[in-house]
Amino acid sequence: MFGLAGAGVALAGGGAAAGWAVGRSAGETARPGVVPFRDVHQAGVATPAQDRLHFASFDLTTTDRVAVARLLARWATAAERMTAGDETAANGAVGGNPLAPPADTGEALGLPAASLTITVGFGGSFFDKLGIPDRRPLALADLPPFRGDALDPARSGGDICVQACSDDPQVAVHAVRNLARTGFGTVSVRWSQLGFGRTSSTSTAQATPRNLFGFKDGTNNVKAEEPAQLDEHVWVQPGDGPDWMTGGTYLVARRIRMHIETWDRTSLQEQEQIVGRTKGEGNAFGKAGEFDLADLAARGPDGKPLIAQDAHIRLASADELNGVRILRRGYNFVDGTDGRGRLDAGLFFIAFVRDPQKQFVPMQRVLAQQDPMMEYLQHTGSAMFACPPGLAGSDYWGSALFA
Secondary structure, eight states: HHHHHHHHHHHHHHTTTTTTTOOOOOOOOTTTTTTOOSSSSOSSSOOOOSSSEEEEEEEEEEEOOOHHHHHHHHHHHHHHHHHTOOOSSSSTTSEEETTTSSSSOTTTTTTOOOTTTTEEEEEEEHHOOOOOOTGGGGGGGGOOOOOOOOGGGGGGGSEEEEEEEESSSSHHHHHHHHHHTTTTTEEEEEEEEEEEEEEEOSSSSSSOOOOTTTTTTTTTHHHHHHHHHHHTTSSSTSSOOOOOTTOEEEEEEEEEEEEEHTTTSSSSHHHHHHHHHOOOSSTTOOOSTTTTTTTTOOTTSSSSBSOOOHHHHHHHHHOOOOOTTOOOOOOOEEEEEEESEEEEEEEEEEEEEEOOOTHHHHHHHHHHHHHOOOOOOEEEEEEEEEEOOSSSSSSTTHHHHHH
């Protein structure tokens, strides 16, 4: 079956791996605002974080491995075109047969690529539905329940995820919409999330953004300019698990509702004590600048720790978690109101890690049990996906899984 899948996709993919599917020559210079699509690692992980997000989780509507592999090949061809600023097919929006549905939905016509990246991953249920549970990585084991979770099944899980990030919201929405349209009959959208105002910087060239609590978020995030840290904490290494995941990473997504109205009635002093940083500059207590390393051992004149024992930055620090670090790539969201006069707003938390069982799980367990910030939060959605390596030498995501 796997051999047939590989042969079938070679026909369906139309030579997608042979350079630019959009017809550019191999030596042509990339256009401004275009993030390279084919690389050792998938784009959208260590790529400098864009301003907008459209994240979608899909359910398989078939158990046919050949059909799924062919869809991934079609998606790769379309994604390569869209990340280059092109339509999903040449003249796809208006240049085809006027009596047939267009090959591209057209809402991105005239818009640049705007640094669009498309990142794809597979959920644990993907392997079960396709009858290949033995190929599911051990690190992709289901997340345990955490204290305070109020997860909505309709906002959780999924067989395949697509993370589209761009500096233009319409470009990101266009990408997910066209992949969903192409996937009709093979996948259906389970849930999706729009995000704005990135809440982490993934490059030293970026200023640290703020979350909806008004605090700078992700000051100590792993950065693209730290390749050794990426190898240690983000990219799956040889021997970590199945060979098809080497060079990939694991994506953990958590929809976190923020009780912003309650937070807004909390004093500035208490807010800063909960976080362990000042709200303005973002410096850790006892330090002058945002990026000055926090001194967790420092004490005040009263002999008490300057940074409280249950402060968020202490509990989430590598010093307190036996060296654990993660690459954060979250976004703010406001999804209307809850019908009770409060905004349905918060953080769509995304983290990329080398092994979620050894990194995210112990971190979240500590935060859920000890962090006073949890009084202002409610986790309403959760999902985890295995993101294969980039498409530097393959037709589509996970092609080695089907080989």
